[in-house]
Amino acid sequence: MSWLQSRVVLRSDTIDSVAERAADFIKKGYAVVFPTDTIYGLGVNALDESAVERFFALKKRPATKPVPVFVKDNAMANDIAFIDSRQEEILRSFLPGPFTFILRARNIVPSRLCAGTGTIGLRIPNHPFCASLLGLLDVPITASSANISGLDATTNVDEIVQQFKEHSTVPEYIVDAGELQSVVPSTVIDITKEKARIVRMSPTTPDMIQKITSLLGELGDVEAR
Helix, strand or coil: CCCCCCEEECCCCCHHHHHHHHHHHHHCCCCEEECCCCCCEEECECCCHHHHHHHHHHHCCCCCCCCCEECCCHHHHHHHEECCHHHHHHHHHHCCCCEEEEEEECCCCCHHHHCCCCEEEEECCCCHHHHHHHHCCCCCEECEECCCCCCCCCCCHHHHHHHHHHHCCCCCEEEECCCCCCCCCCEEEECCCCCCEEEECCCCCHHHHHHHHHHHCCCCCCCCC
């Protein structure tokens, strides 16, 4: 199948039908490029080790770099991570939204996704297509940006396809939602310890900064990545 045959333009009235097709690809172990509330993502079944290997091969992602995942709700989050009552409250306060939270991973999570850290980053995207897609799946999917590792992420699908054509292989199914408005990745917060630590801070408003500090309390040092 050529990339032209596996690319579909997303419209407001086709969200559910396109999501059904994308879910079929993911269930069969294939990779899907799809829009999120931040940037385009590259999604595979995050619990299928062969699909995860395909993700790493397509993206040329170093094995030392962990891979975050999307979950559809807190119940699914509990399936893949150890979450106490404090962490549960944090997730409910920030998700869905452009935040990735790092938690201790359960054994069900492939070790490649954790990159030896024993942790997994997860979030619930605030996007209608993502909600429809995740609602059709009983597994989390990879949430990394749709680009070759080391190259710039882009909100333009033609540029995404060209990147993969030049450096790897084009993913099997591409959901084209046009030029996305945001190129800002999610803010990543490690909540595995009592003091939360911001791993990556995306540009945001003062109100959101205040929300972070008021809900998480005193923060540890910000780690630049």
